[in-house]
Amino acid sequence: MSNTKLLTAATESFIREHIQVIEQHANLINIGVPIPAVHTSMAIAQAKMPTFFNITTADRDGTLLFFAPTHLNESVNRLPIELRNVSERDYFIEAMVTRKTVISDAIMSKGVVVEPMISIATPTVQNEQFSGIVFGAIHLGAINEFKNTVEQLLPNKHVVITDNLGRTVFTDDKIALAPLAQFTPFPVYHYITELLPVARVGGNSFIYEHRMNEYGWHIYVLHDTKNAVNDIENNFIVVGIGIIFVICLFLFFAHKLSTKITAPLVDLLNPEGQRHTKKLSMLGNSKEFSDVANKLKRTQFLMQSFEDRLKQQVTEKTVQLEQLNLQLAAQAREDGMTQLLNRSGFDELAINAIKTSYRLNQPFSLALLDIDHFKTLNDSYGHPFGDKCLQAFAALMQRNCKRETDIIGRYGGEEFIILMSGKDVQSHHKMMQKIHQQTMALSLTTQDGEHVSFTVSVGICSILGNVNLNLHDIVELADEELYKCKRTGRNKISSVTYGYTNEEE
């Protein structure tokens, strides 16, 4: 039961209890019990119920007839008539008119005792005529019933009870509200509590609960806003931690569940094979699962085949590319017209061959061969014929220089080069003589059917032992010999030997 409901029930039973006493005595009068006996009973009742500071009878004009406690009767009788008459009081008038028990608003008593009070008035009726009232004044300052209830049930809360006009009937000791003080809380709303009404009492703010009892009294239970806000904030933390805990728990179980589902699927894709068997059985052998498993296996198989095919294609392409690279490299070193090495191709091989010869202390010769008057050939028979001569001369060289160690190249234009290693330099010279003679014997037919021959000049540089000359030096020396040939009439061989002898032929 809520706080206000409890208190509402308590106030109702409090009022009912007091009504009963008043109505009992009115009834005694109504049924004709001798008045002295009724007065005696009233005095006893008042003594037993100290919240009644008096239980009184008045005649039909409102004049007080009897006053309990009886020791005040004399004082009452000495009062001026207007103070001994209650005919102007609302509770008297209402009881007279309605012929029913009336509970007054919270008012000040008058007469011998002036205190805040609530009057319970019951009309008396004799010969069906209104004959007066029996009424008891509840001393608001002496209400202790609720105090105990409040202290026991609501130790940290405050209670305000008002009549139906908002005049204070009761407050606990901690609230500084005088009896009869007006208490009509005007709800303002707190930023945290938002929807909870907040009342201000004596400069303090309280969140309040409100209820009205069946007699029109208002019951307010006040909560200190600081405590209430703290309570709410604490609850926020507790609720927040609770929510986080629940989320964590949910995530944990969600993870467990997802792992339980996905682990066997992942395991299915594991090429190690049968490890999934146990996990599969965890899920049961449902048709859906075996469908998924089969599809995954099929996908895995397709992926594997695709990967294998891809690897094979990559390997094939790599080999093709390597071959292409070799071809390109070879082409880069080759003279397109004669298929001999070009200058850079020749240099690359010749440098290594020279180094090897030096290391092995082997003799070697380098010869430059230049077709004589080649320009005239071109000019006389045309450039294509010139090309034909170049190709024929290249073929002639290749036919003669068949040793593995012979390196032949076209060094530019109509100039050819050959490096001969091993054996003796005489054999190199003989080889050049052979080429020289065969060139003279070579006869090429022009487009016009004319037979044309040409000659070649040859400059040779032979090296015996390690003379510390590099390719460039040796080419220059051979070129000097070639120049000598050209200068002295062409169609000649001139040679120089380093490390042994210098000979001109």
Ligand SMILES: Nc1nc2c(ncn2[C@@H]2O[C@H](COP(=O)(O)OP(=O)(O)OP(=O)(O)O)[C@@H](O)[C@H]2O)c(=O)[nH]1
């Ligand atoms: N047909 C043809 N001619 C070329 C090629 N490369 C260079 N020539 C020509 O070869 C000729 C070389 O002429 P020159 O350097 O004066 O030499 P030459 O006429 O042989 O005179 P000498 O060497 O002094 O006997 C030039 O006319 C070039 O145009 C080629 O690939 N094909």
